[in-house]
Amino acid sequence: MWRAVWSSSCNLAGRLPQPAAQRLLTINSNQLASNHFDYQSEHAPRIYRGQHSSAHSNNHSNHSKHTHAKGNLASTPVQPLVQAHSKSALDRVIHDAAQHPDAFWLRAANHSGLHWSKPPTIAKVLNPNGTAAWFPDGELNTCYNAIDVHVEQHRGAQVALIHDSPVTKSVTNVSYTELQERVATFAGVLARHGVGMGDRVLIYMPMVPEAAISMLACARLGAIHSVVFGGFASHELATRISDCQPSVIITGSCGIEGAKIIPYKPLLDRAIDLATHKPNSVIVFQRPMSRASLVSGKTPKRLKCRDYDWTAEVEASQPHACVPVPSQHPLYILYTSGTTGAPKGIVRESGPHAVAIKWSMTNIYGLRPGETMFAGSDIGWVVGSSYVCYGPLLNGNTTVLFEGKPVGTPDPSTYWRIVDQHNVNVMFTSPTALRAIKREQSDKLVGGYDTSRLRSLFVAGEHCDTDTLKWIQQMLQKPVIDHWWQTETGWPMASLCPGIQHMPVRAGSAGKPVPGYTIHILDQKTGQVLPEPNTLGAIAVKLPMPPGVVTTLWNNQKRFDSTYLSSYPGYYDTGDAGYFDEDGYLYVMARTDDVINVAGHRLSTSALEDVICSHPAVAECAVVGVKDRLKGQLPIGLVILKQSSASASQSLSHDLQRMVADQVGAFACYKNTIVVEKLPKTRSGKILRKTIRQMANHEKVDIPATIEDAAVLPVIQQILHDASDVKPPSSHH
Ligand code: AMP
Numbered sequence: 074m075w076r077a078v079w080s081s082s083c084n085l086a087g088r089l090p091q092p093a094a095q096r097l098l099t100i101n102s103n104q105l106a107s108n109h110f111d112y113q114s115e116h117a118p119r120i121y122r123g124q125h126s127s128a129h130s131n132n133h134s135n136h137s138k139h140t141h142a143k144g145n146l147a148s149t150p151v152q153p154l155v156q157a158h159s160k161s162a163l164d165r166v167i168h169d170a171a172q173h174p175d176a177f178w179l180r181a182a183n184h185s186g187l188h189w190s191k192p193p194t195i196a197k198v199l200n201p202n203g204t205a206a207w208f209p210d211g212e213l214n215t216c217y218n219a220i221d222v223h224v225e226q227h228r229g230a231q232v233a234l235i236h237d238s239p240v241t242k243s244v245t246n247v248s249y250t251e252l253q254e255r256v257a258t259f260a261g262v263l264a265r266h267g268v269g270m271g272d273r274v275l276i277y278m279p280m281v282p283e284a285a286i287s288m289l290a291c292a293r294l295g296a297i298h299s300v301v302f303g304g305f306a307s308h309e310l311a312t313r314i315s316d317c318q319p320s321v322i323i324t325g326s327c328g329i330e331g332a333k334i335i336p337y338k339p340l341l342d343r344a345i346d347l348a349t350h351k352p353n354s355v356i357v358f359q360r361p362m363s364r365a366s367l368v369s370g371k372t373p374k375r376l377k378c379r380d381y382d383w384t385a386e387v388e389a390s391q392p393h394a395c396v397p398v399p400s401q402h403p404l405y406i407l408y409t410s411g412t413t414g415a416p417k418g419i420v421r422e423s424g425p426h427a428v429a430i431k432w433s434m435t436n437i438y439g440l441r442p443g444e445t446m447f448a449g450s451d452i453g454w455v456v457g458s459s460y461v462c463y464g465p466l467l468n469g470n471t472t473v474l475f476e477g478k479p480v481g482t483p484d485p486s487t488y489w490r491i492v493d494q495h496n497v498n499v500m501f502t503s504p505t506a507l508r509a510i511k512r513e514q515s516d517k518l519v520g521g522y523d524t525s526r527l528r529s530l531f532v533a534g535e536h537c538d539t540d541t542l543k544w545i546q547q548m549l550q551k552p553v554i555d556h557w558w559q560t561e562t563g564w565p566m567a568s569l570c571p572g573i574q575h576m577p578v579r580a581g582s583a584g585k586p587v588p589g590y591t592i593h594i595l596d597q598k599t600g601q602v603l604p605e606p607n608t609l610g611a612i613a614v615k616l617p618m619p620p621g622v623v624t625t626l627w628n629n630q631k632r633f634d635s636t637y638l639s640s641y642p643g644y645y646d647t648g649d650a651g652y653f654d655e656d657g658y659l660y661v662m663a664r665t666d667d668v669i670n671v672a673g674h675r676l677s678t679s680a681l682e683d684v685i686c687s688h689p690a691v692a693e694c695a696v697v698g699v700k701d702r703l704k705g706q707l708p709i710g711l712v713i714l715k716q717s718s719a720s721a722s723q724s725l726s727h728d729l730q731r732m733v734a735d736q737v738g739a740f741a742c743y744k745n746t747i748v749v750e751k752l753p754k755t756r757s758g759k760i761l762r763k764t765i766r767q768m769a770n771h772e773k774v775d776i777p778a779t780i781e782d783a784a785v786l787p788v789i790q791q792i793l794h795d796a797s798d799v800k801p802p803s804s805h806h
Pocket residue numbers: 409455532533534535536537555556557558559560561583647648649661662663664757
């Protein structure tokens with residue numbers, strides 16, 4: 074039963090105890106020293122010396138004309154982002170971005186190697202709702218900046234994209250020159266199918282180079298792509314087709330999930346049948362392991378739509394030039410699904426996106442052109458768009474497109490094999506992937522692979538528990554940098570910025586606000602800023618936000634305003650809860666809806682999960698609040714045990730109770746631990762705490778369409794039912 078006694082230590086209303094997680098992690102200082110490169114000496118010259126080549130290709134004549142009309146930028150006097158000396162480099166950049174945001178971002182737009190057919194002269198104009206339209210008089214083409222420019226600057230032979238596919242036992246390298254040819258020709262295919270500027274193209278593809286080629290081909294034409302995660306079933310796909318109304322859909326004949334081959338075409342056919350909008354054409358990339366049968370004629374439900382074979386279409390097409398677009402022209406729509414209602418179509422504007430993503434590659438991830446980035450994400454998620462596809466290519470890097478899983482393809486050393494084999498310098502993954510690896514490979518390093526070229530590992534997607542962070546840091550002996558962002562923002566809001574300056578990692582924290590973001594912790598009820606450090610509140614970002622973040626939802630400005638701007642006037646509501654410590658490190662601890670209120674004490678899920686995860690037998694856990702007549706809510710913990718600890722000791726529950734009381738406080742009233750085999754998660758690896766909470770409280774359960782394995786739910790429901798010998802008094806059906 075969800076019951077616990079009152080605790081005399083319940084006197085810290087609204088304040089957090091010094092979190093256990095709030096400890097400096099020691100990183101080998103030699104490591105940091107050897108990885109360090111100084112912002113002034115290494116970055117400033119690269120950013121500010123005129124990198125605007127005077128040679129533009131014929132197929133990009135508009136770029137040449139406009140760029141030249143502004144004169145030779147190489148001779149333009151260039152101001153460094155930061156004035157030398159005194160404060161730390163990062164402090165100076167933060168200060169500069171906060172005090173002079175227009176000058177800061179205009180410099181980033183015009184002097185970081187991006188090529189505009191019409192360089193912006195205006196930094197931003199404010200929209201009536203407080204958001205900003207960045208670089209409103211600029212024009213550029215994102216594909217040109219991601220590919221052609223590198224070919225023109227004699228980097229054509231460099232590998233642009235590595236397709237590493239343990240599921241097909243293949244590795245394929247695509248150079249910038251080859252990528253240019255393939256993207257330009259596929260843009261020609263799309264143009265033949267009538268796709269032009271502003272038309273939508275939906276991409277429902279597995280992790281193959283053709284997925285990135287499709288995205289870039291759309292960008293080349295000024296068409297707006299919407300990538301839908303390849304694992305989505307027909308209904309979800311149909312919702313997205315109906316909303317963005319694509320004229321063309323691009324798909325692969327199948328995806329491969331571990332050992333399973335999943336034919337995509339039947340899912341897509343059904344989705345088109347269900348959707349209120351029908352595309353004109355479906356272009357199918359055939360994979361040999363499962364070819365799709367193509368519909369060449371009309372069907373009653375698809376009067377004008379027919380299927381085309383990718384290869385045949387490419388053979389019949391000519392390369393297409395880059396089409397410059399205005400800065401605010403959407404590059405893509407990416408749907409993010411809540412648990413209820415239609416998915417939200419996040420619109421990414423071309424100019425601000427290019428500026429922000431390129432800035433982040435240099436300053437956050439610290440990557441130099443020619444280096445390699447590996448972001449272990451599907452291109453259907455925002456990390457895939459930002460840091461598998463556009464970021465590395467805009468920055469002249471090599472990107473790894475990985476078709477596999479962190480474990481099971483074939484084993485938990487896959488990631489480290491990739492790091493070794495492809496000389497990865499910066500890697501990005503999720504805590505959930507690391508926990509999966511840790512679960513199978515708890516105390517030895519990574520299969521003997523050479524990870525020495527890796528400078529840092531970035532993690533995001535959810536709070537990274539201290540235990541996992543320490544484990545992986547110890548394995549790799551590299552900085553492991555937890556950073557925080559959302560589909561909506563498209564790039565990090567909080568992080569450490571080793572590209573500017575190395576800072577110590579603080580376990581449990583997602584770093585400091587990234588330059589350009591003014592982040593405040595607000596009282597959820599009053600909306601007032603909570604100035605005291607270590608005070609849990611709603612995390613909100615002051616408007617206007619920096620370039621690149623969402624400013625509208627596709628065809629639904631009203632929903633954008635009400636979802637993100639109405640909670641706290643003048644702020645973007647992130648929906649997350651957290652706090653700053655005394656040194657300005659941000660801790661992102663829960664979704665605001667998941668915060669647990671025990672007799673007036675607001676507890677974050679992550680604070681409790683961090684403690685529980687540090688138990689040697691625990692592999693993963695989720696804490697949710699269940700209703701309690703006396704205290705309002707009480708936390709319960711669902712834990713997955715490590716394989717080696719499968720027969721949990723009798724004392725686990727007591728151990729965890731004691732650990733939480735010691736490290737968080739007895740006022741947390743943590744008593745109930747329930748061992749489970751699996752936790753319900755989204756396909757992108759996020760634990761569905763709200764769904765668990767609703768089940769535990771006997772409420773109506775919202776099952777998100779993005780759930781990875783719905784079969785987990787009845788099992789959890791039964792376990793919760795068995796565990797609650799007395800139903801919560803205030804629960805209702
Ligand atoms: P999505 O848009 O699906 O990527 O989800 C964004 C949400 O994931 C954020 O609003 C947070 O709730 C969570 N999230 C992402 N990164 C972190 C992080 N480093 N720490 C804590 N939560 C995170």
